[in-house]
Amino acid sequence: MKKIINDVDAIVDEMIEGIVKSHPTILKRLPNTTVITRVDAPVQGKVGLVSGGGSGHEPAHAGYVGKGMLDAAVIGEVFTSPTPDQILEAIKAANGGAGVLLIIKNYTGDVLNFEMAKELAELEGIEVAEVIVNDDVAVEDSTFTTGRRGIAGTVFVHKIAGALAENGVSLTEIKETCDNVIANIRSMGVALSSCTVPAAKKPSFQLEESEIEIGIGIHGEPGIERVAIQQADDIVTTLISKIQEDLDFTNSEIAVMINGLGATPEMELYIVSKKVHEWAKSHNIHIIQSWVGEYMTSLEMAGFSITFFKLNNEWKDLLKQDVATLKFHV
Amino acid sequence: MKKIINDVDAIVDEMIEGIVKSHPTILKRLPNTTVITRVDAPVQGKVGLVSGGGSGHEPAHAGYVGKGMLDAAVIGEVFTSPTPDQILEAIKAANGGAGVLLIIKNYTGDVLNFEMAKELAELEGIEVAEVIVNDDVAVEDSTFTTGRRGIAGTVFVHKIAGALAENGVSLTEIKETCDNVIANIRSMGVALSSCTVPAAKKPSFQLEESEIEIGIGIHGEPGIERVAIQQADDIVTTLISKIQEDLDFTNSEIAVMINGLGATPEMELYIVSKKVHEWAKSHNIHIIQSWVGEYMTSLEMAGFSITFFKLNNEWKDLLKQDVATLKFHV
Amino acid sequence: MIILTVEQAVEWMKVTQQKVSANKDLLTELDQAIGDGDHGINLDRGFREVVAKIDDVTYDSVADVLKSVAMTLMAKVGGASGPLYGTAFLKMATTMQGKEVDEVVFKEAVNKAVEGIKQRGKAAFGEKTLVDVWEQVANFLKEEPVEDWGALPEVCQATMEDTREMMATKGRASYLKERSKGHVDPGSMSSYYIFEALAEVRKSEG
Amino acid sequence: MIILTVEQAVEWMKVTQQKVSANKDLLTELDQAIGDGDHGINLDRGFREVVAKIDDVTYDSVADVLKSVAMTLMAKVGGASGPLYGTAFLKMATTMQGKEVDEVVFKEAVNKAVEGIKQRGKAAFGEKTLVDVWEQVANFLKEEPVEDWGALPEVCQATMEDTREMMATKGRASYLKERSKGHVDPGSMSSYYIFEALAEVRKSEG
């Protein structure tokens, strides 16, 4: 494991320092926390938006903080949900008097810590709502299980919520729209190689030279099955077919995200994107806008995920609305 | 070698198709070429800007095509300069009657092919000028050698030239400013791992589990020396010291680029950026703006490069001027 | 009869920390097999902070010790296990509040802890989580007189071993479905260390 | 006496293509050692196109064949070697224009090719590039009567071997400085195949 780090225990702290030193006109750090906010947070009268999770998924989530998107990102240890005290600080810093929405990815750890923070914030008189993103169709959605995971589709939820908040929409309405948005987003990923949590010193899992893992989670959680490496077009077809099986996108206008997991060259992401566009066309699915790049990574994992987001006219406009973050652009 | 590809001979073609299918409002492909241009190229009366090189460096160069930056990118085979006929097509497509500037990176192949294309274009009556970027201080600059290579600093040249062209500045003046800009840019990189040219099937070079290559080129050309992996701060100090030795940045205002080579997590790039900012501060170098991310990659190589660009007031404004490309944002 | 003094409670946490730190890599490896490979790292960080904290303070009651433990775990562990262990120790502390810790109080405290974890995690016995060990401990304490509590580690170990062949239905391991079988649950393993530490502390000082 | 017919020129390119394709991986490996690992890939692509092209057309003169070769290499190879080989064949074609290829014409063509390459690449003999082989060939042709040209492959091979211990001062290998020693220059190796193919074609038909 070769990593460009200093002290393994200081990685998150040094990364946060690096981010705010690099972009002081957009972002600031709340002193003595692992929270990054807009420089101008809290924005009075605007609903505050807080997201976050373990680190190792950069540019998520600090890359999505800024006008038109998030007010604060809470950053946990690598692949580990942040703690309620930190999330509470983020909520307080994001609260401009109109309440705060927590955008949570559906992992037990994230849900537990964010919900505890929500309770603490409510005790302090802040109105807090939450939405839980669960776009990963690799995992079965059942009331007997933890349910589908939240992966790259979360970025679209940030964008829609951010645009609504900027437009002065109320907390209740934003939450309602986001729940509806989440119901229209589906994703699935594939890994070609593993990744190494710095403190763990060895790779999270092993893949043979010719194996890939279909349905990987963004922390290297296993997916649906291991198969032999295939042609790009076949891998893409497997992923989208599963997405389409879960939610029918036929005759819809959609936004697409082809998200690199860390080590996959952009060249390959565009080969994927070509097939996605061809497949969509032949299935009468209309791609309105595409994002291709690294949006929600898993350290240095090779692989990618595909996200489909079924749009209505309102959401189409919100997606295109101006935004001033480091890593999401329209 | 696991790659997300279909036919190894069709990689570049499929990538180009993927790019233009994904971003049809910004980019288009010249039919039967490996050239990508702005959708509205040629812009009448504006100096046309053409850059390019081998592929495998994405988002360079198609990611920098758009209003305020390049008019056309010519895309070669992986790590192989494009050919004069393709470059000629790009020149023709970029020419809005005010002449065309070629922004070339200093590699024998790139220089030969672009200069041949320049001659061909001149035969067709198009006024063409060229600038050659040579920011890589890992290579000695000597009249007896090929001279320093062009690496990530090239992106800043695109930006300044793009802003000038958008402002209606003439070809001669843009060339002159760019030559001056190039004289004020220095970069150096380090590799933690190799990369595999898809058609070559095996890695371009080998690094031991604990080795890094200081001064790597963006095609995996060797650098200055192989050393044992060190703390991030020490690697950074090595690179910037060499940069500073080559050109004194003390008391200057500068722009910085921390460029990931492909597989290095953004987390690590920001740990690097933290040190760069601290070092600059302690050396009385004023960082005005920072770019941290993947700008000029080497397929799935792990590592990064640091670029310093010494600014004057004019260039500061040009850097910040609006731009509408996929991957460069201000 | 007091079965846990303030000094013992402090010692309990120190021994737990030693066991967790000594087995950090093992816990992480278990979590790599069926989770995301951070459980040992998380708990090592958490219990080091716990010890650093309680070393600095003088406590009046076991409840105060455990409340401090709960707050520290909650603030320093993160992930799923942070809030769950935080809840467990907080519930114990609340139950012990204003009381000396005798057999009855301790049993009740563990019962409340189990309730708390199950409510937070929405997990039941047999879902291959740390709930399995905690609920088994509660059952054992209910049935056995305090003189026999020395057998606690064996009971925990057996339960932890039982998780190996289970299919996980909660937590990150549940994504693996059938493939989660064949691996011990990391949270059950760390819970075993906690109760093993408790037994050792009570034995050495009792 | 005609020493190269149109048929021989076509055959020359076909044999070259076979040699380059058969040694594609070797050429690429040499380039991985001191360059960027694409030389075999580049030339394999280029000469396949050359053969595809000349197979389709009937040519009136050797000059026309070589001009077509030059244009195809220029348009399909890329990198440093594309323009350099393109230039070499273009210069030969220009020199042969309107002439039959006898000993004098051929010598002059190679001389012009060497001049062209050196001018384009700004390289001289002994800088560990394909110039070394081409210039050595020119010298050899100048000194030896056409009857002895069968020794051409050995001459090229020796020159190519000489590049092994040189330090590169031009092209990508120059970045390696001292470390470029110990590896044969890939461009010299491919040039050797070109002249080996020429010798074979002349022998088999001569």
Ligand SMILES: Nc1ncnc2c1ncn2[C@@H]1O[C@H](COP(=O)(O)OP(=O)(O)O)[C@@H](O)[C@H]1O
């Ligand atoms: N819903 C749940 N209820 C009870 N325990 C759980 C639940 N989810 C996970 N756990 C426990 O937490 C352990 C994992 O902890 P840890 O690795 O620190 O957190 P994370 O899964 O967030 O990375 C599991 O081994 C399991 O024992």
Ligand SMILES: Nc1ncnc2c1ncn2[C@@H]1O[C@H](COP(=O)(O)OP(=O)(O)O)[C@@H](O)[C@H]1O
């Ligand atoms: N300036 C030069 N003059 C002559 N030959 C050169 C020069 N630079 C490179 N070469 C030749 O080109 C070969 C490399 O070709 P190739 O790998 O196809 O191109 P690139 O170096 O652009 O990847 C070298 O082995 C060398 O023989």
Ligand SMILES: [Mg+2]
């Ligand atoms: Mg975790």
Ligand SMILES: [Mg+2]
């Ligand atoms: Mg090349």
Ligand SMILES: [Mg+2]
């Ligand atoms: Mg875990």
Ligand SMILES: [Mg+2]
């Ligand atoms: Mg090469």
